[in-house]
Amino acid sequence: MQSPSRRAFLVGRRPERSPWETFLMRLRRAAQGAVHEFSTEAGSARLVPGHMQDVYHARSLCAEYGVTLALDGMPSSERLDESPVLWVEPGVAMSRCERLGPDDSRWFVQPGCMIGTLEQAGLPQFRDQPPHLTVAAWLADRQGCDWDCGDTAASGLVHALVLLADGTQANLGAFGVDNHKPLDNARVQGMIPRLFELASAPAADRLRADDLWNGRYRLDALRPASGATINLAHLLLGHGGALGWVEWLVFDERDGRPAERDYERRYGTRPGIDAADEETDLAVRALFDPDGVFPERGQRF
Known part of the structure; x- marks a missing residue:
């Protein structure tokens, strides 16, 4: 042997x-x-x-x-x-899309569900959006989710379960006097005060131009239009895949409407993100992904 x-x-x-x-x-x-x-x-x-x-x-x-x-x-x-x-790539194994109840206006949606499916189901916020995109890709796309400042409620996004870089599952949803669900998660609880600080700082005001939001991450969701409820899930709108992995979403068909498609106004003369603005974006990203598991910059703009 x-x-x-x-x-x-x-x-x-x-x-x-x-x-x-x-x-x-x-x-x-x-x-x-x-x-x-x-x-x-x-x-x-x-x-x-x-x-x-x-x-x-x-x-x-x-x-x-x-x-x-x-x-x-x-x-x-x-x-x-x-x-x-x-x-x-979230595929067919993650593509469920179903109404929460017979008379419910809310929809449970997995990340691999196609935008065309959601449009056919009658959710107005997906009208005229690229039908071949997954809802995860749409949610991450800055142009697709480019509502005016404080108007993120028009996305119809109610709730999101997100896998963060450290393996924590974060429940992101409405936040206010009558809803403290995000505080059930210690990881999110630690992030909230700093996020509100960033949203109220002068740097965040500089990211507003002609009522448009020019940052990568939607801190304006924490300063919504009058009468709207703060919703932490709206921080994910246009996040470029840099803040976490979306496990599932809930949309309300009553609240949704498409983002404005005026490309000249929104992208023709719109200022880019300068070094000072970048600091705010980096601070938001550091709260979600301090170890850099997700891309530092998921999109080219």
């Missing part, structure tokens, strides 16, 4: 796996869904989850191996070529 050392001498030692190869091997072992690797120098792959557990495993492995977890299918995504990245 040959000794292990002699066998190793005869057949040669296996080369050690790189961190990226080990990451990919462990992901494939854990995931029920499909994993496809791209040929890039830094390392790139796509995961189409077969179950939400796949996303939990992916987040944990991304945090362990320093891999960016990015939302796939979003318009104008950053290339993210300089470091290893896992693109996660």
Whole structure:
């Protein structure tokens, strides 16, 4: 019988796996869904989850191996070529869309549900939006969710369950005198005072121009129009996939209406985000994702 050392001498030692190869091997072992690797120098792959557990495993492995977890299918995504990245595409296994009750105006929606499906269901906020986008990609798209300052309630978004970078599940929804649901989560509870500080600071006022919001993250949702309720879920509107992974959403068909499509007003002469404004955006992102599991900048604008 040959000794292990002699066998190793005869057949040669296996080369050690790189961190990226080990990451990919462990992901494939854990995931029920499909994993496809791209040929890039830094390392790139796509995961189409077969179950939400796949996303939990992916987040944990991304945090362990320093891999960016990015939302796939979003318009104008950053290339993210300089470091290893896992693109996660919510597919048919995460595409439920159903009314909460026979006479209920609210809809439970999973991230892989297509915008065309929601428009056909009669939710007005999705009218004339790209039907091929998943609702997760639409929610992350700054242009698709570009309501005027303080008017984020027009999204019809009522509630969101979000997986944060540290593995915490955050319930984001209405927040006020009669609704303290977000405070049930200690992680969110710690974030709320700082978010309100940022929303009330002079820097946030500079991000308003001609009633438009020019920041990457919708702090104006914490200063809604008169009569509207503060809703922490609205912070996710146009977030570029940089704040967390959306597990499910609730929309109200009574409240929704499409964002204005006046491109000249909104994008023709609109100022870009300067260095001072960037500090506010970075502060918001640091509250949600201090360790950089999600992309620092998910979209190119």
